[in-house]
Amino acid sequence: MKNLLDFLSRHYHWAIFVVLEIISMVLLTQYNSYQGSVWFSTANVVVGKVYEGTSKLTSFFSLTKANEDLTRRNFYLERQVTQLRRLYGEATQKEDAKDRQQIDTLRSYQLLSAKVISSELDKVNNLMTIDKGSADGVEEGMGVVCGKGIVGVTYLTSAHYSVVIPVLNGRSSRISCAIRGHDYFGVLRWYGGDAGHAFVEDIPRHARFKKGDWVETNGYSSIFPAGVLVGQIVEVYNSRDGLSYKLKVRLSTDFGNLRDVMVITDKTIAERMQLMRAAQDSLKLNVNE
Numbered sequence: 001m002k003n004l005l006d007f008l009s010r011h012y013h014w015a016i017f018v019v020l021e022i023i024s025m026v027l028l029t030q031y032n033s034y035q036g037s038v039w040f041s042t043a044n045v046v047v048g049k050v051y052e053g054t055s056k057l058t059s060f061f062s063l064t065k066a067n068e069d070l071t072r073r074n075f076y077l078e079r080q081v082t083q084l085r086r087l088y089g090e091a092t093q094k095e096d097a098k099d100r101q102q103i104d105t106l107r108s109y110q111l112l113s114a115k116v117i118s119s120e121l122d123k124v125n126n127l128m129t130i131d132k133g134s135a136d137g138v139e140e141g142m143g144v145v146c147g148k149g150i151v152g153v154t155y156l157t158s159a160h161y162s163v164v165i166p167v168l169n170g171r172s173s174r175i176s177c178a179i180r181g182h183d184y185f186g187v188l189r190w191y192g193g194d195a196g197h198a199f200v201e202d203i204p205r206h207a208r209f210k211k212g213d214w215v216e217t218n219g220y221s222s223i224f225p226a227g228v229l230v231g232q233i234v235e236v237y238n239s240r241d242g243l244s245y246k247l248k249v250r251l252s253t254d255f256g257n258l259r260d261v262m263v264i265t266d267k268t269i270a271e272r273m274q275l276m277r278a279a280q281d282s283l284k285l286n287v288n289e
Contacts (some may be wrong), residue, residue, distance in 0.1 A: 149252035178218035
């Protein structure tokens with residue numbers, strides 16, 4: 001306390017100066033309209049800049065987790081691409097037409113970043129909307145993934161938005177997948193309720209696997225390349241007819257906290273879809289005749 005009193009006694013004239021300046025500014029702006037308007041205009045500009053800076057700073061810190069998540073996702077994708085390149089590089093040493101076809105298929109895939117703007121979790125047939133559409137190169141039937149795994153398939157597109165059928169759609173979602181490290185494959189389905197689990201059906205009885213094994217896409221369809229993570233086996237059941245297994249899988253994608261996704265754009269999908277429609281139209285004409 002003594003030191004504080006000594007400091008004030010030595011510098012009291014500065015304190016008096018500041019107080020008098022404040023009083024004079026108040027009197028000047030209060031009793032002079034022009035000076036008052038200049039003061040308030042300047043104050044508004046300063047306050048606006050402060051609020052703008054505060055908003056940017058808040059946004060920056062709120063995006064920290066999202067940026068970290070994106071970094072992990074990019075690392076995951078880069079790692080997957082590196083592994084695939086290495087494996088396919090080894091495969092090119094063999095004169096196998098199937099291997100060459102897989103390499104060509106992989107080259108046709110590209111990734112388009114998008115954000116989820118609406119998502120449903122509490123229905124049996126959930127839908128999701130992303131902020132990319134046909135103007136960005138998105139078309140119906142393209143796969144959607146995130147850094148942690150599979151998300152779904154595009155269903156409808158407009159110029160700037162797309163509706164996605166996620167894995168959590170009991171009626172329309174059917175995705176071919178396989179047990180990692182094995183050739184056993186089945187179909188991924190969801191029956192509602194728990195958004196963290198789904199089921200892989202039609203796994204053959206002779207298949208050898210165990211709880212804890214990972215399930216991923218098998219690459220048999222043109223929508224998803226092989227190796228996109230689906231989830232981990234937590235329970236094994238017999239099918240109703242007893243002829244196959246039904247696997248309960250803990251999904252790797254957290255649909256309740258999903259923001260950033262990527263659309264797998266296939267350069268050849270438009271051509272294949274057009275060819276498929278032409279074939280269907282031809283079959284209809286033949287039937288009518």
